[in-house]
Amino acid sequence: MRxxxxxxxxxxxxxxxxxxxxxxxxxxxxxSAGHSSYYYQHAFGGRFRAEKPLGFFHTSSVLxxxxxxxxxxxxxxxxxxxAMSKRWTSGVGTIFTPVNRVxxxxxxxxxxxxxxxxxxxxxxxxxxxxxxxxxMGFIEYQGAVNRPVNLYARFQYMTTWNRNGHSRSYQYAxxxxxxxxxxxxxxxxxxxxxxYATNYSNFGLFVRKVF
Numbered sequence: 001m002r003x004x005x006x007x008x009x010x011x012x013x014x015x016x017x018x019x020x021x022x023x024x025x026x027x028x029x030x031x032s033a034g035h036s037s038y039y040y041q042h043a044f045g046g047r048f049r050a051e052k053p054l055g056f057f058h059t060s061s062v063l064x065x066x067x068x069x070x071x072x073x074x075x076x077x078x079x080x081x082x083a084m085s086k087r088w089t090s091g092v093g094t095i096f097t098p099v100n101r102v103x104x105x106x107x108x109x110x111x112x113x114x115x116x117x118x119x120x121x122x123x124x125x126x127x128x129x130x131x132x133x134x135x136m137g138f139i140e141y142q143g144a145v146n147r148p149v150n151l152y153a154r155f156q157y158m159t160t161w162n163r164n165g166h167s168r169s170y171q172y173a174x175x176x177x178x179x180x181x182x183x184x185x186x187x188x189x190x191x192x193x194x195x196y197a198t199n200y201s202n203f204g205l206f207v208r209k210v211f
Contacts, residue, residue, distance in 0.1 A: 026044065026210050026211070027042060027043070027211045028042065028044075028209070028210045028211075029041075029042040029208065029210075029211060030206060030208040031207055031208075032187040032202075032205065032206035033204050033205060034187060034189065034202035034204025034205070035203055035204060036065060036066055036200065036201070037064060037189070037200075037202045038062075038063070039062070039063050039064075039172075039202070041059070041060065041061035041062075042061075043057075043058065043059035044058055044059075045081060045089075053082050053083040054081070054083075055080075055081045055082075056079070056080060057078075057079045057089070057091055057093075057107075057109075058077065058078045059076075059077050060074075060075065060076040060077070061073075061074075061075050061076075062074050062075075063191070065200070070200070071098075072098075073097075074098055075095070075096070076096045077095045077096075077105065077107075077124075078093045079092060079093030079107060087110055087111060087112055088110055089109045089111070090106070091106070091107050091109075092105070092106045093105060093106075095124075095126070100126075100132075103126045103128050104126065104127040105124060105125065105126050105127060106125055106127055107122060107124040107125075108122075108123055108124075109122050110122075115144070115145070116141060116142060116144060117139065117140065117141050118142075119137070120136075120137045120138050120139075120140075122136040122137050123135050123136075130162060130163060131162065132160050132161070132162050134160040134161075135158070135159055136156075136157065136158040136159075137157060137158075138155060138156040139155050140153070142178060142183075148180075149177055149178070149179045150178040150179070151176075151178070152174070152175070152176050152177055152183040152185065153174060153176075154174040155171070155172070155173050155174075156171075156172040156174075157172070164195060166192070166194070166195055166197050168191075168192070168193055169191075169197065170189065170192065172187070172189050172190070174187055174208075176206070181210065182209050183206075183207070183208040183209070184205070184206060184207040184208070185206065186203075186204075186205065187202075187203070187205055187206035188202070189201065189203075190202075
């Protein structure tokens with residue numbers, strides 16, 4: 001009973017820390033809709049204390065195809081993170097997908113934010129008997145600061161492999177404008193599944209805002 005109470009207290013404490021962190025962190029949220037599917041994603045991360053390396057990182061996405069035979073696709077990752085330097089971060093936590101349910105996971109992240117361009121490289125691996133190896137990242141252009149209208153562009157990619165070969169990949173492109181802190185424009189999504197990388201495309205519009 002004491003162990004259960006201690007675990008519950010730790011979970012509550014972690015939740016409160018994460019909630020406080022999310023109140024301080026910037027949270028980019030994006031929704032896109034096209035001719036074959038809807039897509040949603042958000043992410044946030046930061047340190048519990050600015051002077052300490054320990055923090056929290058979370059990202060989730062939902063893909064809803066119009067074709068019900070494909071089924072909805074949900075992904076959610078949550079990690080305790082450790083900032084090794086200004087650009088390098090590592091973490092351990094969990095990843096949830098409907099196929100594999102919850103699995104323990106570890107990641108390393110390289111992130112460089114410039115005046116107009118940001119680059120992210122994010123390798124991840126399941127800590128499991130049959131692990132998935134994943135590489136995700138993006139390059140993002142937001143234009144100069146303090147202009148009423150800016151160009152906005154992003155190329156985001158992900159590829160996942162296991163012992164049987166290719167499992168899942170995507171390439172997402174965004175091109176539009178940034179005004180009053182809101183980005184919107186054209187969206188192109190290319191999703192590949194399975195050993196033979198069966199491809200599904202989606203062309204439409206996106207809207208994005210950092211809260």
